[in-house]
Amino acid sequence: MQAGERRYRGFVLGMLSLAYVFNFLDRQILVILQESIKADMGLSDAQLGILSGFAFALFYCTFGIPIARWADRGSRRNIIALAMGIWSAMTALCGFAANYFQLLLARIGVGIGEAGASPPAHSMISDYYPAEERGRAMSIYSMGLYVGILVGSIIGGVIEQWVGWRMAFIIVGLPGVLLAVVFRLTVKEPERGRFDEGEHEAPQGSMWSAIARFWAIRSFRYASLGSAFVAFVAYGVGNFMPSFLIRVHGMSVAEVGAWFGLAIGLGGAIGAIVGGFVADRLGSRDRRWYLWLPGFAMLAGLPLCLLCLNVSSSAGAVALFFIFYMLISVFLGPTVAIVHSLVAPTERALASSMLFLVLNLIGLGLGPLTVGLISDALTPSLGVGGLRWALMIVASMGVLATVTYALAARTVEGELYRREAAA
Secondary structure, X not given: OOHHHHHHHHHHHHHHHHHHHHHHHXXXXXXXXXXXXHHHHOOOHHHHHHHHHHHHHHHHHHHHHHHXXXXXXXXXXXXXXXXXXXXXXXXXXXXXOOOHHHHHHHHHHHHHHHOOOHHHHHHHHHHHOOHHHHHHHHXXXXXXXXXXXXXXXXXXXXXXXXXXXXXXXXHHHHHHHHHHHHHHHHXXXXXXXXXXXXXXXXXXXXXXXXXXXXXXXXXXXXXXXXXXXXXXXXXXXXXXXXXXXXXXXXXXXXXHHHHHHHHHHHHHHHHHHHHHHHHHHHHOOOOOHHHHHHHHHHHHHHHHHHHHOOOOOHHHHHHHHHHHHHHHOOOHHHHHHHHHHOOOHHHHHXXXXXXXXXXXHHHXXXXXXXXXXXXXXXXXXXXXXXXXXXXXXXXXXXXXXXXXXXXXXXXXXXXXXXXXXXO
């Protein structure tokens, strides 16, 4: 590969990662603002869980599958640019919501727009990077998730203190519209399957038959469930950790925005990038490490999360949460990399969308909602301890992630061999 081509693919990866920063900045800013929104609109924790999780995830996943099929046939660059413009504009509209229903509709719009982000981006990355470099490339892209949370938490907390939560949505949302235009004008669509052997014709058959084929691959199925259980813990605990720090430790919104943002943003970014590089290094000798690594990391992080929820010091809680989130954030890059090796190059966007369908319905859709429902049920008798117990119960579900990743690793070598033989 020539130096100019290497530099340009680095530029594209940077632009895709920046788009992902805005993706999660716009998605997660609600989390840092939700205590102010709750007080202003008189909402329950369950309603907050629907706003930050279920309603967003339902429409994100519903639209994600057909958009991914479109991406496997059309211009992935154009789809990402269009999607970015939509989710950014809808984020800004959240600031104009006069009631809960209007805010819910705007959040649904954000979810529909963001459905066109990651699956096309994953597919483009796999056509810019060969298989032995995809783990780290996917993890660099995934790092945008945590940078977006970091920036959104800090900026959201500061703006909320200055001019209120409504202006925070508007100020954060509008720059994404401009980035969408720049992305469309500077990023090139790559050749499909350039690093993969065999012919790469447009996908044949129905979308549903392709999904059925993917789900029949045991390692694909269990890897999807493993990532979903990691996300169940990450979104459930992460989305309510700001509320926990405010209610239990008495921190202000600005303090939580700064310290929570650093813990989840910096910790998550370190975990994502290290996870990709370690998975590529270990996976070069045994590809099962792409699945073992996320499972081991989740198991190691679980006791730290439980300890974080029970220490009396706010600084100790933030420090433990930092290490916990760093460990569980290794999962996404290696998981996407191995999933893309299990399917044809012309079906990678659909495969990513299928992975994200399971991940987001279980993780984003049910994680925050479960915390909210348990907290509402326990708070009348336990007070602020109700939220603590809700978070501990949801965090304990991380054991299922370790089990399902281990099950995926049992069959992945044989299924990779059959895929490579077919190609």
